[in-house]
Amino acid sequence: MLPLALLIIQLTPETPKVEYRQPQMAVSAKRVAMTFGAGNGVYFSASTDKGGTFSKPVKVAESGKLSLGRHRGPRVAIADSAIVISAVTGEKGGGADGDVIAWRSTDGGKTWSQGVRVNDVAGSAREGLHAMSAGAGVLFAAWLDLRGKGTKLYGAASTNGGATWSKNVLVYESPEGTICQCCHPSLIVDSKGTIHAMFRNALGGARDMYVARSADGGQTFGAAEKQGAGTWPLNACPMDGGGLAIAAKGGVVASWRRDKEIFLAPEGARESNLGEGRDPSIAAGGDGIYAAWSSGPGLRASVPGGKQPIELAAVGAFVQLAGVPDGPVIAAWEANGSIVVRSVR
Secondary structure: OOOHHHOOEEEOOOOOOOOOEEEEEEEOOOOEEEEEEEOOEEEEEEEOOOOOOOOOOEEEEEOOEEOOEOOEOOEEEEOOOOEEEEEEEEOOOOOOOOEEEEEEEOOOOOOOOOOEEOOOOOOOOOOOOEEEEEEOOEEEEEEEEOOOOOOEEEEEEEOOOOOOOOOOEEEEOOOOOOOOOOOOOEEEEOOOOOEEEEEEOOEOOEOOEEEEEEOOOOOOOOOOEEOOOOOOEOOOOOOOOOEEEEOOOOOEEEEEEEOOEEEEEEOOOOOEEEEEOEEEEEEEEOOEEEEEEEEOOEEEEEOOOOOOOEEEEOOOEEEEEEEOOOOOEEEEEEEOOEEEEEEOO
16 A cells, blocks of 8 residues: 555545535544535545545535635534534625534534534624634634624633533734734644634734633633734735644644745744745644645645755645644645645655
């Protein structure tokens, strides 16, 4: 059998009029869970052999208009008792309305529950950008919220695998009235149950990345901390929110775009420049931190010990990475209406 690094898996729609878009992954010791969108449908596929093969996609739900594209789309998390998928949908769509809806499966993704609304103010998630993560008994979702004047970051927690959600919590609001209006948030939960929420702020004429943390299961969040030494003076939204990972030895690592370049920084350490690009994603492997991003029409990746980025794909967009326990780091991206999956090396 060929090494996984040489295998390329392609999930292709059964009808040419449908395009699979915006893949997202979550991992556990038993499986790699993947979700993506197609039209107004939310789909699920899984691997139980560390990314070597993926199951035929199952439609989780199709209800109203699905927010999809430019980091909009479904998210997936593996909680203690269920696989949970969330997405922003609305009757009108297009930013006119939209709620974070969560579905759960307790049989490995074969069947899915009816959706439940996570945001407790109807229509407040209509920007369509959100994140979800689980770990150490904590499941948390966060989204760009428009329930009041200006864009804020709100969130909610679930203690029963996505069946019900807590009262919404204000994660962060900018003293200048709004955070960046179109950059997706990122979430990760560490081994202690601390929730790390990264978002692009709008302060002093700059659009820089900040991280706010909660050590009480998402009930309260501390002051947000700026990421990186540099700044990006910008009076616009780049629609690019970066990513978070937990290093094998502990500690959160962040990656983000600033201007035309991609940066990476372990918590409390100096940032490093990975090269020109956009739409970065990172994941932890057993040998270190991997990063991937869009560069021109294709994708590039940074691997531990590598002096220069490698080419991941000649054509592709919106790559997502996931580190499989005792396995490889795998990448999934959209290309020509399909989802492509392979190990990074």
